[in-house]
Each structure stands twice: as C-alpha cells, then as structure tokens.
Amino acid sequence: MTDRRNQPLVSLDQASVMFDGNPVVDHVSLTVNRGDIVTIIGPNGAGKTTLIKAVLGIQPLTHGTIRKAPSIQIGYVPQHLQLQPTLPLSVRRFMALTGAPETDTRAALDRTGIGHLFRKSVHHLSGGEMQRLLLARALVRKPDLLVLDEPAQGVDINGQAVLYDLIRAVRDELQCGVIMISHDLHLVMAATDRVICLNQHVCCSGYPADISHDPAFVETFGRPVAESLAVYHHHHTHRHDLHGDIIEGQPETPHCEHDHHHAPS
Numbered sequence: 001m002t003d004r005r006n007q008p009l010v011s012l013d014q015a016s017v018m019f020d021g022n023p024v025v026d027h028v029s030l031t032v033n034r035g036d037i038v039t040i041i042g043p044n045g046a047g048k049t050t051l052i053k054a055v056l057g058i059q060p061l062t063h064g065t066i067r068k069a070p071s072i073q074i075g076y077v078p079q080h081l082q083l084q085p086t087l088p089l090s091v092r093r094f095m096a097l098t099g100a101p102e103t104d105t106r107a108a109l110d111r112t113g114i115g116h117l118f119r120k121s122v123h124h125l126s127g128g129e130m131q132r133l134l135l136a137r138a139l140v141r142k143p144d145l146l147v148l149d150e151p152a153q154g155v156d157i158n159g160q161a162v163l164y165d166l167i168r169a170v171r172d173e174l175q176c177g178v179i180m181i182s183h184d185l186h187l188v189m190a191a192t193d194r195v196i197c198l199n200q201h202v203c204c205s206g207y208p209a210d211i212s213h214d215p216a217f218v219e220t221f222g223r224p225v226a227e228s229l230a231v232y233h234h235h236h237t238h239r240h241d242l243h244g245d246i247i248e249g250q251p252e253t254p255h256c257e258h259d260h261h262h263a264p265s
C-alpha cells in the first residue's frame with residue numbers, strides 16, 4: 001500500500017467562534033494530516049467541543065477558514081449518545097442504521113472487539129462496550145479522519161489504555177488522521193502524537209514529552225499535574241512548530257505561540 005501519510009485532511013486557519021459576543025474559540029490554527037493523532041486538552045469550557053464541531057462542519061466559524069481534503073470521509077464518535085430507553089434497539093439494528101451492508105457492520109464490530117454482542121440490546125452494554133460500539137459505527141465507512149469527543153468516558157483505567165491502543169491500531173490500518181478530546185492527561189501523554197492545549201486560544205502545543213514543561217501548560221493545569229506528567233519527558237535535540245514540524249537550528253525550548261497566558265480557570 002502506498003504511504004499516504006502527511007496528506008493534510010483538515011486545516012483551520014485563525015478560526016474563531018463567538019457566542020453572545022464572546023470568543024469561545026479564538027484564532028485557532030491547526031492542521032491534521034493523515035497518520036496524525038492530535039489530542040485537544042484544556043479546562044472545562046475551554047472550547048474543545050466547539051472546535052471539534054467546527055471540524056465536523058456543524059458549527060459555523062465566526063472568523064477564519066476551514067479547509068478539508070476533497071471528498072473526505074469523516075467518522076465521528078460522540079461523547080455519549082442519547083438513546084430512547086423504551087425503544088428496543090439491538091447492536092445489529094443500531095449498526096444497520098448506518099445503511100452499510102451487514103458484512104461491513106460485522107467487520108467493524110469485530111475490529112472493536114464486540115462482534116459477540118451483535119444480538120444484544122444496546123441498553124444493556126457496559127460503558128466500555130458502548131464506546132466500542134460508537135467507534136465501530138464510525139469505522140464502518142473507513143474514514144479518512146476520525147473525530148472523537150472524549151472516547152474513554154465511562155471506561156475504567158485499564159479499559160481506557162486498551163481503547164487508546166485500539167485507536168492507534170485503527171489509525172495504522174486505515175492510515176487515517178485522528179483528532180480527539182481527552183481529559184486523561186496521563187493517557188494523552190502516552191498515546192498521542194501531538195497535543196494542543198486549548199483555553200479558547202491555543203495556549204501551547206507540541207509533542208507530549210515537551211508540552212508538560214511549557215509555562216502555559218503549567219499555568220493552565222497547575223504545577224502538580226505538570227510535574228506528575230514530567231515522567232514522560234525525553235530529550236529532543238530540536239523543537240517543533242504548531243503543526244509538529246521540526247524547526248531547524250533552534251535550541252530546545254518549550255514552544256508557545258502566545259506571549260500571554262490565561263490564568264487557570
């Protein structure tokens with residue numbers, strides 16, 4: 001198979017979203033390439049879900065631009081799903097609602113490890129099984145870009161690590177790009193390629209090992225969190241720009257694109 005990595009799938013340029021005159025997403029620029037796993041972290045209310053909705057095209061931008069690769073297929077895993085509890089709904093039926101043939105829906109369920117639940121009611125799934133079902137639904141159409149809003153919510157700590165491993169494996173198999181929101185900083189540090197710390201604007205961004213040393217990260221999450229994450233640090237001989245590209249000839253310093261930082265909220 002040809003290596004299609006580094007093809008830009010989605011690019012935001014100076015993207016802003018205002019609600020009631022207040023910027024919730026403030027001049028954010030980012031690119032997700034095929035093969036990337038980009039994780040957005042940030043405090044509650046930082047604009048993460050709004051940014052994800054903008055990527056999905058369901059939240060219009062107030063300013064800035066968004067560009068997507070032509071005929072891009074996007075798979076979306078929402079934070080949770082509102083299901084009508086009185087409506088009988090099997091896993092099989094839920095997957096059939098995608099309109100894909102049953103061979104494809106079964107293959108997706110097998111890939112996320114829940115093929116044996118085919119005839120089970122979705123109302124009886126555990127938190128982890130539900131997340132795998134939502135991931136399977138997103139995989140049916142073999143997405144170029146996988147968008148996940150806190151995929152490990154309601155999953156125990158061991159299950160979370162397995163789920164992140166699964167996302168990485170899917171990325172490798174499909175050669176897709178991944179953009180996700182996560183609150184579990186330890187898992188993010190271990191399992192992602194690039195982190196974007198959002199607090200309306202991009203506070204700091206870069207490789208997980210570097211970001212916990214960034215003053216903006218320390219300000220946003222506090223020193224105890226930053227120090228507990230420093231275990232993931234390893235030495236780079238180079239630094240990266242916002243897109244993760246190496247900046248030649250620069251000394252190793254944490255990268256922040258802003259000269260001001262918000263106080264922790």
Ligand SMILES: Nc1ncnc2c1ncn2[C@@H]1O[C@H](COP(=O)(O)OP(=O)(O)OP(=O)(O)O)[C@@H](O)[C@H]1O
Pocket residue numbers: 019020024042043044045046047048049050051
């Ligand atoms: N449609 C909307 N109209 C008005 N305000 C909104 C709308 N959607 C979100 N907001 C506000 O925008 C802010 C950012 O919301 P958003 O859900 O993007 O944050 P988040 O970083 O995902 O938060 P959390 O970590 O708590 O899920 C919040 O203050 C929220 O109340």
